[in-house]
Amino acid sequence: MATDETGGPIRRSLDGLLDALLAYDRASADVLATTRRDAERVAKALSAAGPDGAALADQVMELVAAGVAAAGEELAVATEAFASETGALSDLLAEPPASGASPGPVPAQATTSGEDAGQAEDEAVDDALADEELLERQSSADAERAPTSSTVPDHVREAYGALFDAAIRDDIMAMVVTNDAGHAIQLHGPDVSDEALKARVSWKKDPMGRTDPKNDWRRDPDGSVHSKHGVGHVAGKFTSLEALAKPLRTLLDHCGGTIADLHDYLERNRGLRDAMIFVPAEDANLVPGDTTAYRGEGTQAEETAEQWRMQRRDAMELGGEPVPIVRTDPIARGMDPGVTMIFRKIDRTWVMITCYPEAEPRPSSSRWEERIRDGSDARL
Incomplete structure (x- = not known):
């Protein structure tokens, strides 16, 4: 593992990137959900207008479904970029220290009540890294x-x-x-x-x-x-x-x-x-x-x-x-x-x-x- 001197900043960067990825995921999902709900309201109003309105409602839902699918693909590309950067930081974190290198000084906050919070963050990153090699997904x-x-x-x-x-x-x-x-x-x-x-x-x-x-x-x-x-x-x-x-x-x-x-x-x-x-x-x-x-x-x-x-x-x-x-x-x-x-x-x-x-x-x-x-x- 990297020394504390280098590992600390890398861990913080990785933790921040993981938080950003989650926030990005959540915000993207909220936007798509809002779009779909708005489209459903429009389609419902059109359907109530008669046969012609029902046909238009179908078109609205088809267009929105296609748009949401396209947006999902674009968002997936951005997510891959996040994942790539996360992987790069993970590799840096896993690099052994240079020959003769000694651990960096223990930060002052490590001896305070902030130690528990820092340890929890480190454990969360460790958990994510340990899981990374074992990931599965089911459609x-x-x-x-x-x-x-x-x-x-x-x-x-x-x-x-x-x-x-x-x-x-x-x-x-x-x-x-x-x-x-x-x-x-x-x-x-x-x-x-x-x-x-x-x-x-x-x-x-x-x-x-x-x-x-x-x-x-x-x-x-x-x-x-x-x-x-x-x-x-x-x-x-x-x-x-x-x-x-x-x-x-x-x-x-x-x-x-x-x-x-x-x-x-x-x-x-x-x-x-x-x-x-x-x-x-x-x-x-x-x-x-x-x-x-x-x-x-x-x-x-x-x-x-x-x-x-x-x-x-x-x-x-x-x-x-x-x-x-x-x-x-x-x-x-x-x-x-x-x-x-x-x-x-x-x-x-x-x-x-x-x-x-x-x-x-x-x-x-x-x-x-x-x-x-x-x-x-x-x-x-």
């Missing part, structure tokens, strides 16, 4: 072709059930597989394809293909995408049924091994509606390779993750270029990895709604080993 057209499935095949049901003792197998199947409210296997099981994962994180396409108002997905001829499917900046899965079953088996064992024990634990640890339980990877015996995922580029920090989600929103609304994504392994790469299981009581019985790997727990999750350490749950 909305490819997302439209990504396979979906809302059912669990019989052989998968049997294989999953076989991972639990016969004495509790039927209860586990009722809790995880056969209740329509549960979707752990359909959304996070090993049969979810890479293309489906990419479509989920990039374009919010439900891997189950559900058509209810919360999950319906549609791609219009202009490339814009409509979906309210709930997904953040990561879409992940387990690479085997054995891996998917590990956290529930671990929870069962520590509860006492029976469904009654598990139900009792869930009753004592439920929130207003759900029991959200986080089991650390080490406790669940999960190892690197047991999970895989796609996440947004440079989304290791919440601020950059929010920026990426806004880029995705704009791409969907405008039919724009796909957002960049990176393959990752939450268990291997996470700072505090594990699995979140969400249980809900439906018709007086507990159902596992979902089960998914995470790089770190959410604040709203109940972290089970903390309850052991503070003695608040002696039975677990």
Whole structure:
């Protein structure tokens, strides 16, 4: 790496360029969105004027669509220029120091409260550089072709059930597989394809293909995408049924091994509606390779993750270029990895709604080993 003496200015330049690129992207998207909305208002007014107006409205939308597409191409050229400069700065940052060179002096502000902010900026740049070599993009057209499935095949049901003792197998199947409210296997099981994962994180396409108002997905001829499917900046899965079953088996064992024990634990640890339980990877015996995922580029920090989600929103609304994504392994790469299981009581019985790997727990999750350490749950 470059020395602090040269690396500092280069890092600041690179960070500034990345910020400028994001601002340029956002401003361009806003202009195109405004243009499209204005055209739609004009077309609507023309359509109300009668048959001739409807024909004119079609012409307006065709012309605007062509103009927006042409503008998008020009903006892409400018974005490439940004990317080229970013790459050049990245190369400079990666150059080794000259022979005999010594690190430059530590800036005075590094010993003040500004150190945390500077470190955060450096980490954001490091994240962007690390992701640069791994970037993938999926077009909305490819997302439209990504396979979906809302059912669990019989052989998968049997294989999953076989991972639990016969004495509790039927209860586990009722809790995880056969209740329509549960979707752990359909959304996070090993049969979810890479293309489906990419479509989920990039374009919010439900891997189950559900058509209810919360999950319906549609791609219009202009490339814009409509979906309210709930997904953040990561879409992940387990690479085997054995891996998917590990956290529930671990929870069962520590509860006492029976469904009654598990139900009792869930009753004592439920929130207003759900029991959200986080089991650390080490406790669940999960190892690197047991999970895989796609996440947004440079989304290791919440601020950059929010920026990426806004880029995705704009791409969907405008039919724009796909957002960049990176393959990752939450268990291997996470700072505090594990699995979140969400249980809900439906018709007086507990159902596992979902089960998914995470790089770190959410604040709203109940972290089970903390309850052991503070003695608040002696039975677990």
